[in-house]
Amino acid sequence: MTTPLTGSCLCGAIRYTIDTPITELRICHCTHCQKASGAGGSVNAVVPSASFHITQGTPKRFDARADSGRTLYRFFCGDCGSPIYSQRATTPDILVVRAGTFDGGGDMKITTHIWTRSARPWDTIDPASKQFPGQPDAPPARK
Ligand SMILES: [Zn+2]
Ligand SMILES: [Zn+2]
Numbered sequence: 001m002t003t004p005l006t007g008s009c010l011c012g013a014i015r016y017t018i019d020t021p022i023t024e025l026r027i028c029h030c031t032h033c034q035k036a037s038g039a040g041g042s043v044n045a046v047v048p049s050a051s052f053h054i055t056q057g058t059p060k061r062f063d064a065r066a067d068s069g070r071t072l073y074r075f076f077c078g079d080c081g082s083p084i085y086s087q088r089a090t091t092p093d094i095l096v097v098r099a100g101t102f103d104g105g106g107d108m109k110i111t112t113h114i115w116t117r118s119a120r121p122w123d124t125i126d127p128a129s130k131q132f133p134g135q136p137d138a139p140p141a142r143k
Helices: 033-036
Strands: 007-008 015-018 023-027 042-048 054-055 060-065 069-077 083-089 092-099 110-116 130-132
Touching: 033 042, 033 069
Parallel strands: 023 110, 110 130
Antiparallel strands: 007 015, 015 054, 023 042, 042 092, 060 069, 069 083, 083 092
16 A cells, blocks of 8 residues: 555545555444444544644544543534544544545455444444454553
8 A cells, every 4th residue: 555645525625644554444333423424333544643644624623522431532524524533532642534535445454343232233244353342442551
């Protein structure tokens, strides 16, 4: 895959680059991602924040309080509404970017499904993928 990867919202007001290789994608079936996407969930790449660069525009931020009590910042285009990325208030060094906003797909694969316990009955989950009923074990905290 070529880096940097580029992406944008639907209207093009927000553009970004990611300068780390992405091969694995993760689907989140949580109820917040369902509401935010209007679909079965969100398809994401987890990347270091330092590799993600907004090159045009300023996303709007919605602060969503998760059932866990943690706050998740959801960044989206204020003009067209495309969700772009999200970030936990407690883990600023990691970003979760919506893979459907990438300009190209490269050879990425969906390897993991999380929050499967709230997956919509009409959604499909590849039985060969890694699955977590809720949030998978958080990466080691680097505070
Ligand atoms: Zn837009
Ligand atoms: Zn989610």
